[in-house]
Amino acid sequence: VTCPALEVPVHGIVNCSHSSAELTWGATCKFTCDKGFALTGPATLQCGSSGAWDKQPPACKAVKCEAITWLEEGFVSCEHAPTDLTYGSLCHFHCNKGYVLQGPSSVQCVAQNQWSNAFPKCKAVTCPALERPVHGFVNCPHSSEGLTWGATCQFTCEEGFAVTEPATLQCGSSGAWDKQPPACKAIQCEPLSSPENGFVDCLHGAGNFTYSTACRFSCAEGWRLNGSHLLECNHSGNWNASLPTCEASEQGTYLSVGIAATSASLLSTASFLLWLARRF
Structure with a gap:
């Protein structure tokens, strides 16, 4: 058979x-x-x-592999239709803006009706933590959720210091901050000079007119201060009042006028006596 x-x-x-x-x-x-x-x-x-x-x-x-139709926070592009993913078919993975792939960027259908690798995931991009500046603070409202794309951090400074631009940083879609972190710089006012016929004495040394520096003004003998006797450097980097001046005191003015009047009176008397002597 x-x-x-x-x-x-x-x-x-x-x-x-x-x-x-x-x-x-x-x-x-x-x-x-x-x-x-x-x-x-x-x-x-x-x-x-x-x-x-x-x-x-x-x-x-x-051989056919199962269709890949969805990727959270991303999308899939395959060389063939979802119903025709035969042996050798390739599928590529992409993430939305602000997310990055964790795993292979592509998979291939292999002989065992399976994909060559486990599917990847899209993970939110995070920016590195920012250091607190010297004499300053950094506040990130989204820090509890992670410094992901779009998160912002604001910088402020201690009293007497000002932020050098920028004051706010934002986490970019690539996982990097959009600008370099700022620093805190000591607030300084314009240097003060002594008024004419006067003196100035500052709490800090010359050339160091930082925030809260106080300068006291006085005038030489015979001169009177016109304006504030004390100026202070404020938080905006300006003096709290205008620079005072020294003016001649009223006592000195009256003395000059009195001397001039007496001299004129004596001159008139002498002239009158001389006129009388000539008549007789």
Whole structure:
């Protein structure tokens, strides 16, 4: 008893234990498929005592991987349609702005009806923590949620110091801050000079007119101060009042006028006496 010869499946191979002319009772044939194809049906058939094979011959079906249709905070682009992701098909992963891939950027459908790697995830981009400036503070409202894309941090300074621009930084989509962090610089007022005929005495040394520096003004003898006797450098870097001046005191003015009047009176008296002497 012999069984009929078996056809080679499309995209497959059949290998029998005996030649096609000797497929007698008990002979076996094994089926395999080309790369990218998988057997549907039994892998081995045996010739029965009745001259018929014990099972229906298998076929070779193209390997297909499951469709990838969704990626949180991202998207997928494949070379073939979702229903035609056969062996060798590639799919590429992309993340939305402000997110970065964790895992492979692409996967390939392999012979075992599986993808070559586990699917990646899109993770929110984070910026590095910012250091507190010397004599200053940094406040990040979103720090509890992570310094992700769009998060802002504001810089302020201790009293007597001012922020050098910029005062606010924002986390960019690439995970870097949009500007260099600022510093806190000591507030300074314009240097003061002594008024004419006067003196100035400052709390801090010359050339160090920082915030809260106090300068006291006075005038030389015979001169009166016009304006504030005390100026202070305020938080905006300006003196709290205008520079005073020294003016001649009223006592000195009256003395000059009195001397002039007395001199004029004596001159008039002398002239009158001289006129009388000439008449007589």
